[in-house]
Amino acid sequence: MKSLLVTFPFITLLFTNTVFAGSASLAPGEYIAEHGRGTLLVTARKKGLYFKINAYGANGHSCFAEGIAENNINIQKVDGLNESCTITFTPKADLVVVSASEDGCQGFCGARASLAQEYFKTDEVCLSKNKSKSLKLFKTYYSKKTYDLAEKTLRTVFDSCKKYMSIFEQLEIINDLAVTYKNLNKKDECVSLIKPFDETADMSESDIKEGYPPGDADNLLPLAKKLKFNRELCRGLK
Incomplete structure (x- = not known):
């Protein structure tokens, strides 16, 4: 069966806790995934670099995450799950690669959506x-x-x-x-x-x-x- 992407109301996840790891910081701005799979917005705030991810999958499945990415990592304890959700940001020349721990983070997304993907700098x-x-x-x-x-x-x-x-x-x-x-x-x-x-x-x-x-x-x-x-x-x- 083929799959397409569409934006529908999100399943929401708020990330508040952070841990520290040494790597280059995210640059503020908007990054966009290919094929309508989502956006990553990074803004500079007093508490650090604030991120917001809207990710979309097939059949209306989606997920949403936001919080402070300090040294490019954010961790959130997920209610009802044994595993925490860890999001890691890896900045590159023209994109940011987002990784997300599958067991923890996927609980806040539809079955066909994921936070983990590449988000590109665009025109x-x-x-x-x-x-x-x-x-x-x-x-x-x-x-x-x-x-x-x-x-x-x-x-x-x-x-x-x-x-x-x-x-x-x-x-x-x-x-x-x-x-x-x-x-x-x-x-x-x-x-x-x-x-x-x-x-x-x-x-x-x-x-x-x-x-x-x-x-x-x-x-x-x-x-x-x-x-x-x-x-x-x-x-x-x-």
Whole structure:
């Protein structure tokens, strides 16, 4: 069975206790996992470097952790479990590798989500606040029928950030770009944009429900139907 990623309400874990280990400190900033798997936000506070992790897995499973990472380690005693949750941060040139003790930390995540993964430094356009501003600006341009500016704005986000997006976010943007290209009468650009996702557009409702976990299928189905509809609009352009 295939798996996809989607953001749903988190199972929350608050980390408060810390231990000390010698290694390079985290640099404040936002780091983003590939394929929509989550974000790591690090900020400098009086008590030290404060981190917040939102991690996402398939079928709506997720986990959330926050606390002080002192010398890149945070430990929390987990109620009801024999094992503590230990999170370790390993900064590298363009990313932070997060490790989490499986027995302790996984108790605070859905079965298909994990805190442990790589979180990358990204282009400024991909940072959460900047991306949100760009998406809002796209809607403004589109509503004013300034489709050339709308296309340029949204295409920049998609081309720069698609490897950090879940399939759901990618399809949402592709559908928005497709109708923008339709209004610009840009057939070739529209067809080319959708082509890598033709297999998804061609899937029937039963294919999707049988091929993906229930939560993922529910989210994918309307996006796939819309994609197929938009593809036909684009193919029909003269």
